[in-house]
Amino acid sequence: xxxxxxxxxxxxxxxxxxxxxxxxxxxxxxxxxxxxxxxxxxxxxxxxxxxxxxxxxxxxxxxxxxxxxxxxxxxxxxxxxxxxxxxxxxxxxxxxxxxxxxxxxxxxxxxxxxxxxxxxxxxxxxxxxxxxxxxxxxxxxxxxxxxxxxxxxxxxxxxxxxxxxxxxxxxxxxxxxxxxxxxxxxxxxxxxxxxx
Amino acid sequence: xxxxxxxxxxxxxxxxxxxxxxxxxxxxxxxxxxxxxxxxxxxxxxxxxxxxxxxxxxxxxxxxxxxxxxxxxxxxxxxxxxxxxxxxxxxxxxxxxxxxxxxxxxxxxxxxxxxxxxxxxxxxxxxxxxxxxxxxxxxxxxxxxxxxxxxxxxxxxxxxxxxxxxxxxxxxxxxxxxxxxxxxxxxxxxxxxxxxxxxxxxxxxxxxxxxxxxxxxxxxxxxxxxxxxxxxxxxxxxxxxxxxxxxxxxxxxxxxxxxxxxxxxxxxxxxxxxxxxxxxxxxxxxxxxxxxxxxxxxxxxxxxxxxxxxxxxxxxxxxxxxxxxxxxxxxxxxxxxxxxxxxxxxxxxxxxxxxxxxxxxxxxxxxxxxxxxxxxxxxxxxxxxxxxxxxxxxxxxxxxxxxxxxxxxxxxxxxxxxxxxxxxxxxxxxxxxxxxxxxxxxxxxxxxxxxxxxxxxxxxxxxxx
Ligand code: SF4
Numbered sequence: 001x002x003x004x005x006x007x008x009x010x011x012x013x014x015x016x017x018x019x020x021x022x023x024x025x026x027x028x029x030x031x032x033x034x035x036x037x038x039x040x041x042x043x044x045x046x047x048x049x050x051x052x053x054x055x056x057x058x059x060x061x062x063x064x065x066x067x068x069x070x071x072x073x074x075x076x077x078x079x080x081x082x083x084x085x086x087x088x089x090x091x092x093x094x095x096x097x098x099x100x101x102x103x104x105x106x107x108x109x110x111x112x113x114x115x116x117x118x119x120x121x122x123x124x125x126x127x128x129x130x131x132x133x134x135x136x137x138x139x140x141x142x143x144x145x146x147x148x149x150x151x152x153x154x155x156x157x158x159x160x161x162x163x164x165x166x167x168x169x170x171x172x173x174x175x176x177x178x179x180x181x182x183x184x185x186x187x188x189x190x191x192x193x194x195x196x
Numbered sequence: 197x198x199x200x201x202x203x204x205x206x207x208x209x210x211x212x213x214x215x216x217x218x219x220x221x222x223x224x225x226x227x228x229x230x231x232x233x234x235x236x237x238x239x240x241x242x243x244x245x246x247x248x249x250x251x252x253x254x255x256x257x258x259x260x261x262x263x264x265x266x267x268x269x270x271x272x273x274x275x276x277x278x279x280x281x282x283x284x285x286x287x288x289x290x291x292x293x294x295x296x297x298x299x300x301x302x303x304x305x306x307x308x309x310x311x312x313x314x315x316x317x318x319x320x321x322x323x324x325x326x327x328x329x330x331x332x333x334x335x336x337x338x339x340x341x342x343x344x345x346x347x348x349x350x351x352x353x354x355x356x357x358x359x360x361x362x363x364x365x366x367x368x369x370x371x372x373x374x375x376x377x378x379x380x381x382x383x384x385x386x387x388x389x390x391x392x393x394x395x396x397x398x399x400x401x402x403x404x405x406x407x408x409x410x411x412x413x414x415x416x417x418x419x420x421x422x423x424x425x426x427x428x429x430x431x432x433x434x435x436x437x438x439x440x441x442x443x444x445x446x447x448x449x450x451x452x453x454x455x456x457x458x459x460x461x462x463x464x465x466x467x468x469x470x471x472x473x474x475x476x477x478x479x480x481x482x483x484x485x486x487x488x489x490x491x492x493x494x495x496x497x498x499x500x501x502x503x504x505x506x507x508x509x510x511x512x513x514x515x516x517x518x519x520x521x522x523x524x525x526x527x528x529x530x531x532x533x534x535x536x537x538x539x540x541x542x543x544x545x546x547x548x549x550x551x552x553x554x555x556x557x558x559x560x561x562x563x564x565x566x567x568x569x570x571x572x573x574x575x576x577x578x579x580x581x582x583x584x585x586x587x588x589x590x591x592x593x594x595x596x597x598x599x600x601x602x603x604x605x606x607x608x609x610x611x612x613x614x615x616x617x618x619x620x621x622x623x624x625x626x627x628x629x630x631x632x633x634x635x636x637x638x639x640x641x642x643x644x645x646x647x648x649x650x651x652x653x654x655x656x657x658x659x660x661x
Contacts, residue, residue, distance in 0.1 A: 016512075017512075017513060017516070018510065018513045019389055019390070019489050019513060021489070021625075021627045023606075023625070023627040023628070023629060023630050024627065024628060024629070027629055027633070028259075028606040028607060028608045028630075029607070029608060031231050031259075031608065032231075032260065032272075032274035032275060032277070032278055032608075033274070034234035034235065034238070034277065034278060034281050035234075035235065035238065036235050036342075046628070046629045046633055046634075051615070051633065051634075075390070076389065076390040076393070076423070079389060079390060079423060079489070080325065080420075080625060080627060081324075081325050081606075081625075082232070082323060082324055082325040082339040082340060082341055083231075083232065083341075084232070084235075084323075084341035084342040084343060085342075087341070102390060102393070104390070104393060104423055105393060105394065105423065105425055106325060106339055106340070106341060109340075109341060109344065110341035110342075110343065113341060113343035113344065114343065164216060164217050164218065164357065165215070165216035165217055166214050166216060166217025166218060166355075167217070176343070177343070177344075177347055177354075177355045178239075178243070178343070178346055178347045178350055178351070180355070181220070181347055181350065181351040181353050181354075181355065182243075182245065182350060182351060184211075184212075184220065185248075185351060187211060187212070187220075188211060188220075188222070188351055188352060188353055191211045191222060192222075192352075
């Protein structure tokens, strides 16, 4: 897993469907592994493959026209089960950024904890991205974490996205919440004593 | 200063707040299960860290366990391995495990409350989104991902931004045949599957106060289905009476002390919420879902929206969803044939649910072309059901009580609904493929499900009680 994110410049895969839940991203029957690796294979399993394990032609990941490190999804992406396997599967498949107009809470934290950058843009801007890709699948997007911007260079359009200062620093420097929490263990123990 | 219930608990657990960032939140209780914990144990090991407070963790095996012949080795190799790893991880880290064969085993959100581990005022997490169930006791309880499971194992803390607060007030008396499951399905159908994202919800009002603890848990359980971080209900005499005498509830002097503290847990009059919703209990009817997210619900007597009634923007998702379900826009759900009935899951598998189903089906016969699975939430529920003769009632009606676990709620074990079949289910999610590839789920209350077990179709329980 690549830690540290800053600039991602890439073509994108459009997944224009609302309320994509984590059961779709990775169905429960693939959650039996006890390591974090290899989930990309089963990303969107039941949309990607039919019951004979043949790729379904009409699903976007099976369409060679579209590829890239950025997944562009519609509203309420990642709702449902807390399974972090969803974020692992997306990252493992090769995406570094997911763009949507609205993310479910747990998915968003899971993504951030796995150096998969969730970028929230307005509904309008999201439609612009979908249209740009539909017009030309080879169009590139540029995401800059440092500047908190997403740009469609071909249109000369840029939008700003929010991320907490703390999380931004973590992602830019490649450290995570647990590193931080472990570093304040004395304080945690002092808190425990103060409650007794 | 006036505070909400949420703030009273939150403030007592914040160790510090990072500038421009989240707070360090101390976690009292951590539940773990076989599916979302192995990678966390492994991650911790890789960092050379030990589990920090093993006594604050309770483990169970529920998600992929079989619901028949639990005394035999698990047939599915991967499931067996996952359960085996949980046993080893718990042994190596001195964590209490209520695994298969243990009298306390069961679905994690059923056993926490029934054992009295879940208590008012606590912060509780689990690598499972339905951790919101525990909020019924006046706790801050929410689901977390595996990286966060690792954090809590390593430090007993999480970094959390304070969520916005919503209060949903339900006033009045419930209609006959309306259960708490109908209340929550109604709420979600009104505010949508993402309507509470970013919020922590408190449920209040006279209709909520009148509910049993089991019924309250059903409501809090499904908070996540409208995107909420969690749901909670202020504890009251019903809560205290439920907890008293449970195996892990405080006793003697400790009980008196705890009780005094618990009685302070309510939202002060005038406390501010970011959003308030008011619902009249008499507007709620028995509910059923027709689509592929829990927000797609209607009264059992109602009609699926027609295409014209759906927003332009949402039409493609709506059509796709109905196509998956094999249902027509504008049609009625009442009278729809079902193939399977699943009564179980952390939403509705408690003793009260089984009692209700038993009293409804007593003396009646299962429809011949319906498969019925009744899965108790825990060993304790199973035992109690047997002691009360509920299992006999089921057998007389033509179905039997299985053994505890998550079962067809997520179809991770063998209990899968076959492709294209309709299952009326008391669980919480009707997502595509949730109960098995291409399975079609209709979410409903235990009573509506029990009715379908007898008639083989979606019906209105009010005509039968
Ligand atoms: S019963 Fe269903 S929702 Fe509840 S914990 Fe198990 S899988 Fe999750």
